Amino acid sequence: MQLRPNQRTKLDDTDDKQFYAYPRFVTHVDEGFIQQLTDLYRERLQPNTRILDMMSSWVSHLPEEIEFSHVEGHGLNAEELARNPQLDNYFVQNLNENPQLPLADADFDAVLNCVSVQYLQYPEAIFSEILRILKPGGVAIISFSNRMFFQKAIQVWRDSSEGARVDLVKGYFNSSVGFTPPEVIIRQSDVPNFFQWLGVPVGDPFYAAIAYRK
Ligand SMILES: C[S@@+](CC[C@H](N)C(=O)[O-])C[C@H]1O[C@@H](n2cnc3c(N)ncnc32)[C@H](O)[C@@H]1O
Numbered sequence: 001m002q003l004r005p006n007q008r009t010k011l012d013d014t015d016d017k018q019f020y021a022y023p024r025f026v027t028h029v030d031e032g033f034i035q036q037l038t039d040l041y042r043e044r045l046q047p048n049t050r051i052l053d054m055m056s057s058w059v060s061h062l063p064e065e066i067e068f069s070h071v072e073g074h075g076l077n078a079e080e081l082a083r084n085p086q087l088d089n090y091f092v093q094n095l096n097e098n099p100q101l102p103l104a105d106a107d108f109d110a111v112l113n114c115v116s117v118q119y120l121q122y123p124e125a126i127f128s129e130i131l132r133i134l135k136p137g138g139v140a141i142i143s144f145s146n147r148m149f150f151q152k153a154i155q156v157w158r159d160s161s162e163g164a165r166v167d168l169v170k171g172y173f174n175s176s177v178g179f180t181p182p183e184v185i186i187r188q189s190d191v192p193n194f195f196q197w198l199g200v201p202v203g204d205p206f207y208a209a210i211a212y213r214k
Helices: 031-044 078-082 123-133 162-174 193-197
Strands: 050-054 070-075 089-092 108-114 134-144 183-187 206-212
Touching: 031 108, 031 134, 031 206, 070 078, 078 089, 108 123, 123 134, 123 162, 134 162, 162 183, 162 206
Parallel strands: 050 070, 050 108, 070 089, 108 134
Antiparallel strands: 134 206, 183 206
16 A cells, blocks of 8 residues: 555644644543553563654653563654653654664654554555564554544544544555564444434544554
């Protein structure tokens, strides 16, 4: 899969660094989503392993009771990353400017990307980098919901249904030879549509695509 040039466009195509210049000490999804993500990490991540949290911020959502040997953070805002208590080290890099990660081959047991994949304009290049830095058997966990900074998400994401976004992320994995077939976890609200129309609040839907380096 290769995106077409128009599918990579953002409504706001000013430098992403400007958009993230001021720190946002907020959570981008609700408690239910974060709980599901932390549970998934608890299930898939092992103690004493090396983790990269890509496109991170002041929170990584990692289970607090698990001791990792190293957690590397990456993002666009140094102040947010400096405040993240789960990171051992971090670096700032605009992946839409330079997709090449300054990290060694086969050095990580897990690469995580939470609620950010929609901002990648060259996802094929980034997923090939994720594959490169993963150890054989290492896992990539890409999670997302239906919220986004609309003006910074790429066209194909903005204009896709939630189901089509799942297929898109699977396609990103499949664009690099060397990942296992991606597994998908979907947890949508069980509040019936009728009650949603009446305004009964529904939680953020949870989507995760998971693949391992063969
Ligand atoms: C919605 S926040 C999610 C932050 C964090 N993963 C979390 O769970 O709260 C989106 C993140 O994507 C990152 N990001 C957006 N555009 C980027 C780009 N062009 N290059 C690198 N990172 C980018 C920013 O660091 C920002 O913190």
